[in-house]
Amino acid sequence: MTAGRAGSRDIRIILNCNGIQQMKAFADLTEREILAVAIAGEEEDSRIYLAFAEDLAERYPDSAQVFTEMAQQEKGHRHMLLRIYEERFGPDLPPIRRADVKGFIKRRPIWLTRNLPLERIRKEAETMEFEAQRFYERAAERATDVGIRKLLTDLAEFEQRHEQRAAQLSDKILTPDARSAEDHTARRMFVLQYVQPGLAGLMDGSVSTLAPLFAAAFATHQNWPTFLVGLAASIGAGISMGFAEALSDDGSMTGRGSPWLRGGICGLMTTIGGLGHTLPYLVPDSWANAFWIATAIAGVVVFVELWAIAYIRARYMDTPFLQAVFQIVLGGVIVLAVGILIGGA
Template identity: 55%
Template sequence: MLSRVFGFSRRPFDSLSEQEILALAISSEEDDGRIYRAYAAGLRDSFPQSAKVFDDMADEEDRHRTALIEAHRRRFGDTIPLIRREHVRGYYERKPDWLVRPLGIEKVRAAAEDMEEQAHRFYMEAAKRTTDASTRKLLGDLAAAEQGHQSLARQLGLTHTPESVKDDERQTERRQRILTYIQPGLAGLMDGSVSTLAPIFAAAFATQDTWQTFLVGLSASVGAGISMGFTEAAHDDGKLSGRGSPVKRGLASGIMTAIGGLGHALPYLIPHFWTATTVAIAVVFVELWAIAFIQNRYMDTPFLRAAFQVVLGGSLVFAAGVLIGNA
């Protein structure tokens, strides 16, 4: 286990023979081609023009791989040693597409440019270690190609994704982010912040016991979070509505619901009742205005209307809790 973590079982790059360097280059080009095709497949439904960019980049990697295989066949025969980037100490790593794709289209383009830069550095070092003239020329040509294509994603984007298309893609990505994360999270935050006001402050003024009040707030917040999370995940699978993964929406809604309630429950960990209550009321004030801001920022709700709805509703629930607690 430790040998894998610290790279003791890996070969130093300087120890590779010329045949192993060619084999490493071939496997790297194969992996990069697969990654680009995975990017294209992941983007095709929502961003078809950008998917073409990565299709073209995968074709470019295939041409590099073919040239490298021909060089290996000419010098060393048809049997290519099995050596991959994870076998070489200090060699660059690639993030799998499932780690990059959720980060958004701009992050995927940036990842592609990093891949080209890393490949350029590899070919430069590989060319220095090669004595065969034709192989060295091939590696040098590939280094130059990778250097020229460090901005290949951007250059191909000019062909397939002009600014008008990029604007559309950014709007599509923003809309999907709102539907999958922000809208369910906002609904959860509103429910958690507002619905727990009455039980928490009713318990506070009825008992004037900060620990008991905290337990009521904790149970109400966690219970509401679980309920909202399951409800959001279960009522819509996202296939027809286009709202995205029900698991992601359920987590966003459930977590934000719990946070909304815990915000004004946590102050009751303070032993002094009136100090805890003052802090809790201040937190409620911040929560309600934060909800109004998010509605205005992401849901295009006029700020004054959002503030009126949220603050008025929250104030009514807060007043109900105080009245019940003092009854």
């Protein structure tokens, strides 16, 4: 029995050494540990805001300045906490971190916040301040020392107003001209990261699948085999375009964002573009004139797709509308005619 207990104890020690962490409940923290965790948290938040500022400096310099100011405020919080800690407990901090406390505030690794849109970064900051406020409120409820409780309560109230203060700071720093410039940059980033890969996929999926789909349709005059050809062409084109977009640019120099996000958008829109005029061929072959019904519906869908693409190009890519119509609609009609001629040969 003794050997068995010793063996179990050895197993627990090995598990802990191999990285299985034993976390401490918030209710079990002492005042000293609460202050130590708060100090570490303010330091981490300050570094996160500085990372936000560094990430935004080139794209949104005025908003980057806002986050730099917020980082300085977090440093001020840390100094306040550290001063009262040293007065009560001395200079040595216990080795306890956020990750050691069960249910404590979680922060995303900073590398996961790189190249996020400005609004997403602002939402991250709002979430950080809300979670910090909740922590200070709970910590103040547990504090028995009057001075510590007052400081934690003050910090909770400060975090509650931090979002409003950040907005006031933005109003002071972001002049109308600066806001206009950032809005222009935001639109440009939206076009680069979402519209451009999506439009490229939609164009490829809508146009490149026309020839094989209508060639199969007029060669067989049967809906189900035509649908299978269109489905295979759409999915195959989506996979190909998705990988091509993802591997073409890592976004580090062009600012086009995550390559896998762009690739996913491009691949999805390519597949959707092909499926639009493929789905009508699900009309059952048992219906009277089933082939012509499906082909008529597919023709209407193709017409709508091509004009929609021309509109998007004119709206977001600064292409004159008539030029976009000439390039897309005329090109699509030619590809469609080629597919019909080949299939009917």
